[in-house]
Amino acid sequence: MITVTNVSLQFSDRKLFDDVNIKFIPGNCYGLIGANGAGKSTFLKILAGEIQPSTGNVSMGPDERLTTLSQNHYGFEDYTVLETVIMGHKRLYEIMKEKDAVYMKADFTDADGILAAELEGEFAELDGWEAEPQAAVMLQGLGISEDMHDKKMSELTEGLKVKVLLAQALFGKPDVLLLDEPTNGLDKQSIEWLEEFLIDFPNTVIVVSHDRHFLNKVCTHMADVDFSKIKLYVGNYDFWLESSQLASKLQGNVNAKKEEQIKELQAFIARFSANASKSKQATSRKKMLEKITLDDIQPSSRRYPFVGFTPDRDIGNDLLRVENISKTIDGKKILDNITFTLNKDDKVAFTSKNDIAITVLFKILMGEMEPDTGSFKWGVTTSQSYLPKDTTDEFLNESLTVVDWLRQFASAEENDNTFLRSFLGRMLFSGEDVLKEVSVLSGGEKVRCMLSKMMLSKSNVLVMDDPTNHLDLESITALNDGLIAFKGSILFGSHDHQFIQTIANRIIEISPNGVVDRAETTYDDFLDNKSVKEQIAALYATV
Ligand SMILES: Nc1ncnc2c1ncn2[C@@H]1O[C@H](COP(=O)(O)OP(=O)(O)OP(=O)(O)O)[C@@H](O)[C@H]1O
Ligand SMILES: [Mg+2]
Numbered sequence: 001m002i003t004v005t006n007v008s009l010q011f012s013d014r015k016l017f018d019d020v021n022i023k024f025i026p027g028n029c030y031g032l033i034g035a036n037g038a039g040k041s042t043f044l045k046i047l048a049g050e051i052q053p054s055t056g057n058v059s060m061g062p063d064e065r066l067t068t069l070s071q072n073h074y075g076f077e078d079y080t081v082l083e084t085v086i087m088g089h090k091r092l093y094e095i096m097k098e099k100d101a102v103y104m105k106a107d108f109t110d111a112d113g114i115l116a117a118e119l120e121g122e123f124a125e126l127d128g129w130e131a132e133p134q135a136a137v138m139l140q141g142l143g144i145s146e147d148m149h150d151k152k153m154s155e156l157t158e159g160l161k162v163k164v165l166l167a168q169a170l171f172g173k174p175d176v177l178l179l180d181e182p183t184n185g186l187d188k189q190s191i192e193w194l195e196e197f198l199i200d201f202p203n204t205v206i207v208v209s210h211d212r213h214f215l216n217k218v219c220t221h222m223a224d225v226d227f228s229k230i231k232l233y234v235g236n237y238d239f240w241l242e243s244s245q246l247a248s249k250l251q252g253n254v255n256a257k258k259e260e261q262i263k264e265l266q267a268f269i270a271r272f273s274a275n276a277s278k279s280k281q282a283t284s285r286k287k288m289l290e291k292i293t294l295d296d297i298q299p300s301s302r303r304y305p306f307v308g309f310t311p312d313r314d315i316g317n318d319l320l321r322v323e324n325i326s327k328t329i330d331g332k333k334i335l336d337n338i339t340f341t342l343n344k345d346d347k348v349a350f351t352s353k354n355d356i357a358i359t360v361l362f363k364i365l366m367g368e369m370e371p372d373t374g375s376f377k378w379g380v381t382t383s384q385s386y387l388p389k390d391t392t393d394e395f396l397n398e399s400l401t402v403v404d405w406l407r408q409f410a411s412a413e414e415n416d417n418t419f420l421r422s423f424l425g426r427m428l429f430s431g432e433d434v435l436k437e438v439s440v441l442s443g444g445e446k447v448r449c450m451l452s453k454m455m456l457s458k459s460n461v462l463v464m465d466d467p468t469n470h471l472d473l474e475s476i477t478a479l480n481d482g483l484i485a486f487k488g489s490i491l492f493g494s495h496d497h498q499f500i501q502t503i504a505n506r507i508i509e510i511s512p513n514g515v516v517d518r519a520e521t522t523y524d525d526f527l528d529n530k531s532v533k534e535q536i537a538a539l540y541a542t543v
Pocket of ligand 2: 041444
């Protein structure tokens with residue numbers, strides 16, 4: 001159990017948390033939700049003791065252990081994969097190291113013998129003998145095969161490092177498990193494995209995620225960060241969303257009598273419980289839902305940014321020609337003989353079983369990486385604007401304020417404070433927000449900055465690598481609408497089915513053995529098409 005008492009936190013002009021009181025109880029999985037910049041990551045840091053609140057405190061039961069998902073992907077480069085996972089249980093790892101050191105001593109004394117016996121005792125108590133097999137099983141569940149367990153972390157690609165760090169957080173059954181956007185960067189199978197793991201996990205889980213499907217699957221409660229408070233709701237994400245929409249509807253309808261409002265709430269809960277009745281904890285959840293009163297539900301203060309891209313010129317006849325591009329990374333073939341030609345008006349979703357293939361292709365097309373063989377040519381009338389998956393390199397000059405950061409990309413007519421501030425206002429950076437240093441921005445705020453940069457560029461081709469990563473639902477909707485309305489061309493990769501379905505008019509599957517390319521199709525038709533299915537199966541069968 002973890003208890004938060006009277007916690008407040010103030011950053012310069014803004015009160016992020018105001019007197020938060022909340023208890024997180026074992027057996028529950030709390031989805032910590034809230035708009036980009038609401039304070040979710042900061043709250044997890046307060047819980048983990050990495051940030052001190054301005055007032056109040058956080059306490060746990062005696063001897064309880066808390067783990068977090070490390071955000072520093074390069075923090076364990078000199079350790080082996082298996083060791084990195086076991087390091088998730090700090091005390092156990094220390095004992096293992098101390099034991100090794102004692103047994104290695106050339107002049108092993110009686111005192112050493114006593115120490116060794118003590119260490120062995122504690123080691124056994126912590127299930128030390130099970131540590132390596134348990135870590136190995138976890139790694140395998142996440143798709144990291146046994147031959148990699150003794151490799152150094154430095155030898156792994158970033159995608160694999162993320163999985164090892166996830167196993168580290170989950171290792172050894174912590175009493176409190178804190179996960180900040182754990183599904184980012186994970187493939188589908190690993191997400192499914194994590195979902196099962198969390199559903200069966202007996203202790204306290206607090207997980208930040210913008211992935212609606214994931215939240216619905218694993219969470220028993222929502223903890224919503226809004227109005228500088230954190231409010232607990234029983235139920236999954238969809239229930240929270242619909243009840244908060246109902247709350248704003250009821251609030252808007254001032255003439256409705258209290259009894260009518262209560263009736264409406266009850267009808268809503270009955271409908272929702274009926275839908276949710278297939279889920280595991282259905283009955284107990286139903287009981288909890290029935291206790292909800294009008295005062296328990298609250299409309300949300302989430303806002304929609306304005307996302308609109310206007311190209312400064314039309315694309316001529318040629319958009320992009322790609323011929324025979326191949327690329328091998330760390331001995332693994334990522335792209336093999338990729339050939340396609342894109343035309344004006346194409347909005348192309350690139351799909352692949354291997355996400356890295358799309359990232360590498362985009363990097364090559366944006367001139368950030370050299371292909372091993374092959375070539376590509378953008379049409380002379382095109383101009384490209386790129387949203388990479390990892391935006392770290394875009395914010396290297398950390399001390400720039402948001403408005404000065406954006407000014408770097410503005411034309412002479414648009415680089416004055418008045419214009420930039422009103423532009424940023426529409427992207428939800430209002431008032432003093434624009435004077436924040438970019439180093440403190442949240443994940444979603446950074447993406448909003450990048451979208452602002454892309455809007456200012458007035459390019460006629462947008463290249464976006466998983467743009468909805470990090471964004472809250474309101475920003476995803478705004479971006480989705482903006483891309484549907486965009487008059488230029490788009491090349492993008494995404495995990496969001498609806499996003500692909502509503503934007504793309506062409507789908508290209510990138511396999512390690514070439515492409516399956518369909519123009520004038522929607523994503524659903526592409527997925528349903530028998531001949532497409534066969535072609536894709538054939539391409540992956542020969543890997
Ligand atoms: N040191 C700081 N000084 C001023 N503001 C800060 C500082 N650190 C964080 N912030 C601001 O606090 C807010 C909360 O940031 P946080 O990273 O917790 O958001 P989040 O809810 O995790 O958002 P996201 O969904 O985008 O990840 C943001 O507006 C951020 O810019
Ligand atoms: Mg965050």
